[in-house]
Amino acid sequence: MQLVSxxxxxxxxxxxxxxxxxxxxAMIKAGQCxxxxxxxxxxxxxxxxxxxxxxxxxxxLIREVDGGIVSTKLAxxxxxxxxxxxxxxxxxxxxxxIARGDEHYTFICTGTGIAPFRSFxxxxxxxxxxxxxxxxHEEEQYHAKEYGRGRYTPCISRPANGANTQRVTDYIQRNTxxxxxxxxxxxxxxxxxxxxxxxxxxxxxxxxxxxxxFF
Amino acid sequence: xxxxLKISISYPPIVNSKxxxxxxxxxxxxxxxxxxTYLLPVVHSQAATWLDQKGYDVIWDDGNAQRKxxxxxxxxxxxxxxxxxxxxxxxxxxxxxxxxxxxxKEKMPEVIVVMTGYHSMRMPQETLDxxxxxxxxxxxxxDFALVRFADFVATNxxxxxxxxxxxxxxxNGNTIRDTGNFKQVEELETxxxxxxxxxxxxxxxxxxxxxxxxxxxxxxxxxxxxxxGKCTFCRYNGPDLxxxxxDIKRSxxxxxxxxxxxxxxxxxxxxxxxxxxxxxRAFAQGIIDRGLHKKGCYxxxxxxxxxxxxxxxxxxxxxxxxxxxxxxxxxDNETLMRLNKGYQLEHVDNxxxxxxxxxxxxxxxxxxxxxxxxxxQLDKTVSEVKRLMFSGLARTLQVTLCxxxxxxxxxxxxxxxxxxxxxxxxxxxxxxxxxKTPIPHEEYYNAVREMYSIAFHPKFILRQLLFLLGxxxxxxxxxxxxxxxAIRRVRQHVFNLTQASxx
Numbered sequence: 077m078q079l080v081s082x083x084x085x086x087x088x089x090x091x092x093x094x095x096x097x098x099x100x101x102a103m104i105k106a107g108q109c110x111x112x113x114x115x116x117x118x119x120x121x122x123x124x125x126x127x128x129x130x131x132x133x134x135x136x137l138i139r140e141v142d143g144g145i146v147s148t149k150l151a152x153x154x155x156x157x158x159x160x161x162x163x164x165x166x167x168x169x170x171x172x173x174i175a176r177g178d179e180h181y182t183f184i185c186t187g188t189g190i191a192p193f194r195s196f197x198x199x200x201x202x203x204x205x206x207x208x209x210x211x212x213h214e215e216e217q218y219h220a221k222e223y224g225r226g227r228y229t230p231c232i233s234r235p236a237n238g239a240n241t242q243r244v245t246d247y248i249q250r251n252t253x254x255x256x257x258x259x260x261x262x263x264x265x266x267x268x269x270x271x272x273x274x275x276x277x278x279x280x281x282x283x284x285x286x287x288x289x290f291f
Numbered sequence: 292x293x294x295x296l297k298i299s300i301s302y303p304p305i306v307n308s309k310x311x312x313x314x315x316x317x318x319x320x321x322x323x324x325x326x327x328t329y330l331l332p333v334v335h336s337q338a339a340t341w342l343d344q345k346g347y348d349v350i351w352d353d354g355n356a357q358r359k360x361x362x363x364x365x366x367x368x369x370x371x372x373x374x375x376x377x378x379x380x381x382x383x384x385x386x387x388x389x390x391x392x393x394x395x396k397e398k399m400p401e402v403i404v405v406m407t408g409y410h411s412m413r414m415p416q417e418t419l420d421x422x423x424x425x426x427x428x429x430x431x432x433x434d435f436a437l438v439r440f441a442d443f444v445a446t447n448x449x450x451x452x453x454x455x456x457x458x459x460x461x462x463n464g465n466t467i468r469d470t471g472n473f474k475q476v477e478e479l480e481t482x483x484x485x486x487x488x489x490x491x492x493x494x495x496x497x498x499x500x501x502x503x504x505x506x507x508x509x510x511x512x513x514x515x516x517x518x519x520g521k522c523t524f525c526r527y528n529g530p531d532l533x534x535x536x537x538d539i540k541r542s543x544x545x546x547x548x549x550x551x552x553x554x555x556x557x558x559x560x561x562x563x564x565x566x567x568x569x570x571x572r573a574f575a576q577g578i579i580d581r582g583l584h585k586k587g588c589y590x591x592x593x594x595x596x597x598x599x600x601x602x603x604x605x606x607x608x609x610x611x612x613x614x615x616x617x618x619x620x621x622x623d624n625e626t627l628m629r630l631n632k633g634y635q636l637e638h639v640d641n642x643x644x645x646x647x648x649x650x651x652x653x654x655x656x657x658x659x660x661x662x663x664x665x666x667x668q669l670d671k672t673v674s675e676v677k678r679l680m681f682s683g684l685a686r687t688l689q690v691t692l693c694x695x696x697x698x699x700x701x702x703x704x705x706x707x708x709x710x711x712x713x714x715x716x717x718x719x720x721x722x723x724x725x726x727k728t729p730i731p732h733e734e735y736y737n738a739v740r741e742m743y744s745i746a747f748h749p750k751f752i753l754r755q756l757l758f759l760l761g762x763x764x765x766x767x768x769x770x771x772x773x774x775x776x777a778i779r780r781v782r783q784h785v786f787n788l789t790q791a792s793x794x
Binding site for chain 2: 118120142162167272276285286
């Protein structure tokens with residue numbers, strides 16, 4: 077475990093904030109997570125890294141959970157405060173598939189499940205990818221412009237101004253995925269289970285589908 | 292194949308040369324004991340229930356729990372003439388299973404043998420090469436995969452060529468066909484709650500060292516595998532594994548049924564890690580709202596340090612939770628870091644204090660004999676465990692020899708580091724250390740004996756007597772009921788280690 081200082085804490089929407097802390101002295105792979113604790117509570121939670129694995133800081137995209145013990149405390153953190161980090165952990169990474177060569181990736185996520193994918197994109201600059209992001213409101217398109225033209229598709233389930241509702245499953249049903257793509261899915265378990273089936277129906281092999289559940 | 296397939300989910304009795312029985316079921320590291328604990332294989336029970344509900348003729352065939360000899364079990368199985376036999380295996384009994392499968396196929400060449408389990412799912416080709424098994428099921432979601440498999444086989448005579456459900460390796464003549472990676476996240480609400488009558492619940496209700504009261508039962512797990520899933524020695528770790536979670540209300544319904552209709556007095560949920568945070572509080576509140584906390588039934592779970600906060604534990608105490616199993620593993624930060632445990636030693640006391648404050652009995656699981664473990668690290672673990680037990684922060688413990696199993700990251704790490712002293716799977720039964728270590732193996736065996744002997748130490752006994760002042764029934768039961776089992780357990784472990792010292 078390492079104690080690191082908070083560099084910044086930016087509120088991105090009513091529900092979500094981005095916490096930036098000093099980089100711990102550890103080898104980090106894009107897509108990995110850390111156990112983050114506030115020190116005083118004796119309780120920690122896992123959060124996937126939201127930033128470039130090579131940066132000299134680590135960012136987390138955190139949804140503030142109603143009644144949550146850790147997320148509510150982290151939301152109050154200010155520059156100079158200290159958090160506990162343990163890790164990084166996890167194998168939800170793309171380095172093995174990148175090594176295969178000229179890959180196309182489809183990243184599918186809901187809410188803060190976008191975190192490992194931003195980390196992938198920031199770490200591996202030349203990725204050929206499509207990112208499909210399920211969100212409730214327009215304001216949750218965090219850092220969407222960073223992904224480049226035509227790469228980022230928001231699927232908004234509760235859009236303002238009476239626009240059409242769309243979930244990631246609707247999008248995949250209406251669109252054909254690249255048959256040779258490697259699919260990474262991150263978010264709530266129901267979405268993952270449904271998207272896996274849809275990908276299989278489109279002929280994508282189960283061996284090319286990787287998943288990580290967020291709560 | 293007709294629609295009325297007869298499917299046997301089978302656990303053969305495995306008895307070693309010392310007359311000890313091996314325990315095999317999911318997430319159990321196989322150990323041999325003279326007086327075994329009978330653990331319900333939860334996911335396979337769900338598979339049996341589901342297949343039964345779909346109209347298949349299901350045989351629940353746990354030769355161990357049904358106290359059969361191997362011969363009796365074998366003859367009964369052959370007499371039953373199933374169309375499909377499903378086995379579950381793990382590293383130390385792979386060779387046993389391969390022999391058994393070959394014997395079965397000699398007697399019943401037409402039967403379809405399906406191998407499940409964390410070893411074969413990592414090495415499917417090996418099992419198909421080394422035995423006459425027909426299929427290796429590579430998914431941890433055995434229930435989902437088996438039901439899909441049975442449905443397909445029942446209606447497709449040429450299933451060996453045409454089955455395209457993900458997660459299978461299939462023998463087809465002289466070739467092996469693989470259907471790709473399995474579906475990692477399933478909607479657990481779809482898989483049924485365990486049929487206790489079909490799976491002979493009483494066979495598992497009494498002989499379990501973790502039950503303070505009997506009859507006890509294992510709940511249908513609310514989390515399949517582990518929501519953390521990063522510990523290097525654990526099977527619930529891999530790029531293709533994540534966790535699935537079940538609805539709270541559904542689990543509460545099962546608890547209510549077990550208590551009201553089966554008279555169960557202790558329920559344990561063996562999920563790799565149980566609910567935490569909001570879900571944990573909602574579950575405990577649900578127990579209270581239904582009045583189940585006043586029925587004299589204790590509840591037990593696995594959790595991790597730093598997962599449950601004080602407010603949640605307070606509610607769980609009120610709901611009559613008792614047995615809390617925590618993976619402590621070691622008392623030095625280097626080891627915890629290398630194992631990816633993800634908790635801090637600094638918070639251990641606090642977590643345990645909250646649990647004991649609200650009447651729960653923390654149970655520590657500890658391992659010794661990591662290939663890097665020094666004398667200093669080992670001594671620190673022993674002294675810290677003593678401190679936690681003497682101070683009453685922990686009530687029971689379980690110490691095992693860290694054994695690399697089932698191609699977990701720790702297993703692969705040992706292979707890479709060249710520290711494995713054997714590649715004979717029979718040696719992976721946790722009865723002796725099989726890795727090179729910085730100090731003699733006997734030092735680790737002594738540490739195990741020393742930690743188990745805490746149960747007889749006057750300081751520990753005095754602490755248990757002091758707990759009686761709280762006038763809680765569970766503390767009286769603990770001292771006067773549990774102690775008998777503790778002695779038995781310690782004797783078995785000491786016996787096993789004595790044998791290890793001789794080898």
